[in-house]
Amino acid sequence: MSQLPTLRQLQFIIALAEHGSFSRAAEAVFVTQPTLSAAIKELETILGTVLVERGARGAVLTPAGDAVLERARRVMTEAEDLVIAAQAAGEPLAGPFKLGVIPTIAPFLLPQILPALRARFPDIELFLREDLTDRLFDALRERRLDAALVALPYDAPMIETHAVWSDEFLFAAPPDHPLTRRATLSPSDLADEPLLLLEDGHCLRDHALTACSTGSARSDFAATSLHTLVHMVKSGLGATLLPRMAVDAGLVDRMGLEVRAFDPPVAGREIGVAWRKGSARAEEAIQLGDAIRDILDAPAAD
Amino acid sequence: MSQLPTLRQLQFIIALAEHGSFSRAAEAVFVTQPTLSAAIKELETILGTVLVERGARGAVLTPAGDAVLERARRVMTEAEDLVIAAQAAGEPLAGPFKLGVIPTIAPFLLPQILPALRARFPDIELFLREDLTDRLFDALRERRLDAALVALPYDAPMIETHAVWSDEFLFAAPPDHPLTRRATLSPSDLADEPLLLLEDGHCLRDHALTACSTGSARSDFAATSLHTLVHMVKSGLGATLLPRMAVDAGLVDRMGLEVRAFDPPVAGREIGVAWRKGSARAEEAIQLGDAIRDILDAPAAD
């Protein structure tokens, strides 16, 4: 097998491509210009190809250099991932951990589980970010997040998930709503009931519509948060579906709304953790999800 | 950023995992046992984790070691790919190049283009392999092939393709066949004509059936090669579709078969090059395809 380049050399050519000059690139990687110059030259020797056009106004990559650059970036990030994965395997869920949570979960779940989570993983430094699923997944793909708590199912490339627990949907309406007087309630009863839902982009909207497959949403009004939503329901704009988690967290307390569970089989959404496929912290994401499940299953002190 | 391991160290731990002993692994990578021992120890220091359980009967990876091993393998192959890609970019289509070709292309195309191909790329050492599309794609994915000449469309994960040229289908039948007396011929005329085709697994079979969307195949007989096929047609077992490429190459010469082209829009299959997504030789595969197209477009000396 032919000789391999050094990670250092790859790091150097990446810096060179980014700074367009041997001297500035050298500065960026904290070596002198001759050092970087020699390293690049040896890299070219190893690869048997000229990678850089040296000019008086700096350095430009040749086409071959561009091809190498792209792959060098890949190799470097893979190597960095290896380090992270090793450290994570040695001491899971310690140190900084960037977790995204969707807005229909965060305000109701986090207060409930964060203390227990910190107790179980005392060395963790949780950085939380609340956003829509799409944007969280983008952040996962770009490595700006380590994991995300989202509602499933949600089709997304490059993303893997692990189910944590099921969040039942509850029917919520003003007290004078006809459906609140029914003895039993199934999702199909909502067929003729235009539902008031969150605005587009919230996965809860789509999951609610899926739950009552024949139902439809009011197209004239939509809420921007669950708190807004219950206020709009209260003022008679329509009925809605709420995740039990939010109701348990007191979303409708003292609102004077009727809340009814559906008869089995209950409709709902699945909550799960998600991570970038191949992420160095996939194993930790799963562990985190399992820990959250444990915490939720444990007799809550409410 | 924390310190990165060396490719050498990754190579060492891969060898250690494969041989299960420091001494044998050291032998395999041509260093002494203390060298490898020190390298592994430093790798463990860098990663902050114990990767190997040292025992009296050898060494076993810890779970963290397994996690590292998997990623180390990825980093190493990516690095090797980088070398190959760089060499390929510097001197394209030189040196060994492993090309797969499907059986319905190989015998008719290769004799025609190989001389010109060698003239255009004098430094190439072509290794050819003839097999069914599925098996060629497997070989691409496992890096046993650099590229493959196949018929498109053909859905396959991890495979990318580049169209080279269109290969028209021709209708072939014994001279007494009713359809040979038609003034015009379109694929839909084959609706009631059970076609004699290659056996299952050959993409030509599926492409031919797609071409005459209403047609069907004889289920009682199937041929194992185009040569067999024309003999079976000759003996009256049915009509068939043949790629023009095969006919031009003399497949039916002196067979006494009627061969008719379809009226426009002609039906056919697309021939293209395929390679593993991310392959270091993707660019070369495209170049090869373009070169083949040029050769076929050039006024053939036949």
Added chain:
DNA sequence: TCATACGTATTGATAATACCTATGGGTTCG
């Protein structure tokens, strides 16, 4: 219980190399 075989760890010397400073020889620009 002890010798043996088969492991890995340690040590001290040496060769390889990574890196720096100093300098030279090109461009480009005012």
Added chain:
DNA sequence: CGAACCCATAGGTATTATCAATACGTATGA
């Protein structure tokens, strides 16, 4: 034409990689 900038080269030094020799630990069998 000199100043400023840029890359290549040379020579010296500190670091590191590697080796041979050896110590040490643990099974195994007489």
